[in-house]
Amino acid sequence: MREGFWVNALRSLDGVADAHSTEPVPLDQSVSAYRISAVMLGIAFSLTSLYTGAELASTLGLAVGVRAAIVGSVVLVGMSVPTAIVGARTRLSTYMIVLQVFGVGGARWVNLVLTLILLTWYAITAELFGRTFYLTAALYLPANAAEWFYTLASSILVIATTVFGFKAINRLSLVAAPLLIALTFYVAWRALGHASWSTLTGISGTNVDLTTGISAVIGGMIVNVVLMPDVTRYSRSTLNCVVISLVGNGIGGGLVLVLAMIPTLAFGEIDPMKYMATLGLVAVAFTILVVSTWTINAINLYSTGLATSAAFRFSRYGRLVIGVGIVGSAIAMIGVADRLIEFMVVQGLIVPPIAAVYLTDVLWLGRDRVFEADIYASAVTNVNALVASSSGALIGLYMYYAHCSVTGVPTIESFVIAGLTYALAEAVRTRQRRDRLWRLAPST
Numbered sequence: 162m163r164e165g166f167w168v169n170a171l172r173s174l175d176g177v178a179d180a181h182s183t184e185p186v187p188l189d190q191s192v193s194a195y196r197i198s199a200v201m202l203g204i205a206f207s208l209t210s211l212y213t214g215a216e217l218a219s220t221l222g223l224a225v226g227v228r229a230a231i232v233g234s235v236v237l238v239g240m241s242v243p244t245a246i247v248g249a250r251t252r253l254s255t256y257m258i259v260l261q262v263f264g265v266g267g268a269r270w271v272n273l274v275l276t277l278i279l280l281t282w283y284a285i286t287a288e289l290f291g292r293t294f295y296l297t298a299a300l301y302l303p304a305n306a307a308e309w310f311y312t313l314a315s316s317i318l319v320i321a322t323t324v325f326g327f328k329a330i331n332r333l334s335l336v337a338a339p340l341l342i343a344l345t346f347y348v349a350w351r352a353l354g355h356a357s358w359s360t361l362t363g364i365s366g367t368n369v370d371l372t373t374g375i376s377a378v379i380g381g382m383i384v385n386v387v388l389m390p391d392v393t394r395y396s397r398s399t400l401n402c403v404v405i406s407l408v409g410n411g412i413g414g415g416l417v418l419v420l421a422m423i424p425t426l427a428f429g430e431i432d433p434m435k436y437m438a439t440l441g442l443v444a445v446a447f448t449i450l451v452v453s454t455w456t457i458n459a460i461n462l463y464s465t466g467l468a469t470s471a472a473f474r475f476s477r478y479g480r481l482v483i484g485v486g487i488v489g490s491a492i493a494m495i496g497v498a499d500r501l502i503e504f505m506v507v508q509g510l511i512v513p514p515i516a517a518v519y520l521t522d523v524l525w526l527g528r529d530r531v532f533e534a535d536i537y538a539s540a541v542t543n544v545n546a547l548v549a550s551s552s553g554a555l556i557g558l559y560m561y562y563a564h565c566s567v568t569g570v571p572t573i574e575s576f577v578i579a580g581l582t583y584a585l586a587e588a589v590r591t592r593q594r595r596d597r598l599w600r601l602a603p604s605t
Contacts, residue, residue, distance in 0.1 A: 201409020214421025
């Protein structure tokens with residue numbers, strides 16, 4: 162009886178979790194730009210962004226932190242517009258695009274990298290989510306449970322939401338985004354009443370390094386840039402893609418960081434719940450932060466589910482969401498949020514080359530016309546794509562740690578080098594009339 166119940170429950174879950182994870186999104190399921198922008202704003206205005214802004218403020222100070230936010234946001238928009246357009250053109254998830262460009266064998270490595278990064282983001286957000294519950298409960302409950310208990314409980318809520326796919330997340334975003342935006346503006350305004358802008362700009366950071374700040378800003382949103390096709394495959398036009406990128410990764414992403422810096426420096430607190438408690442906003446802030454963080458981690462888990470469903474095609478989307486959610490929750494309870502800035506800098510160097518390769522393939526080389534489903538027949542690997550993306554990541558990491566970046570933003574070099582390397586390698590392959598032969602036989 163018990164086994165039958167769980168089998169039927171999983172079958173029902175697979176039925177409602179139609180995320181179009183391995184096929185193009187039908188045109189009749191497109192949605193308007195403002196709905197997708199709401200999802201992107203929900204990503205930008207999140208608990209993790211508030212913590213990121215706080216860390217940047219304490220490290221760089223307000224003046225340098227604002228410059229880092231502006232420059233980083235401009236770079237993010239420049240990268241996200243073309244990735245968004247690729248999603249609208251192909252109507253495929255990022256992972257299916259990666260499959261077409263890197264081949265089955267290459268896509269496994271790419272999906273492994275992205276899955277690990279997304280799981281880490283899920284774990285960081287889950288840990289901060291649980292910490293918010295814990296700090297709030299400490300103010301109101303005489304006997305408070307351990308922090309890991311709240312982390313686990315919040316993860317269960319996220320998993321239960323995510324299995325219902327994009328539509329459930331979209332509805333939640335439409336509620337959460339405007340509430341958190343309003344709260345963030347209000348808190349920053351109240352903080353400026355406590356300490357003026359000129360006073361805050363006079364506070365110096367502990368380690369003023371603009372390059373690190375810019376890299377952290379880019380790294381904080383770069384995965385969302387690379388995964389733009391996951392949401393813009395529901396878009397109706399190219400113009401919508403520009404609007405979505407500008408609102409989500411540009412204005413929204415940069416603004417939330419600046420607004421988070423203000424109360425951090427005004428009250429000397431990094432934790433949002435602590436400075437909001439100082440303002441007497443515990444109940445309201447807790448409610449809004451719970452809903453918004455619920456949204457962002459549902460999106461994290463949604464993207465992770467798409468990645469694993471593309472890499473492990475023997476299992477269904479809903480079941481994989483449950484599995485990776487459990488793994489991410491376990492990582493969260495170990496504790497990873499203390500390395501937030503370092504993690505963002507590194508991912509801002511190793512993820513952009515993946516986007517550079519598929520952008521070059523689809524937009525530059527014009528390979529968006531055919532959806533080649535028969536590529537699954539053999540474990541082929543596009544070696545050129547793997548070499549190009551790996552080269553871009555390694556050179557970017559070297560430039561950052563050796564402090565020898567030409568542009569001052571190593572992410573740009575890693576992105577450009579990967580794209581140019583791939584274009585050159587494909588040009589050589591085309592001259593030898595072998596440009597599509599890698600798809601026809603298993604790699605050796």
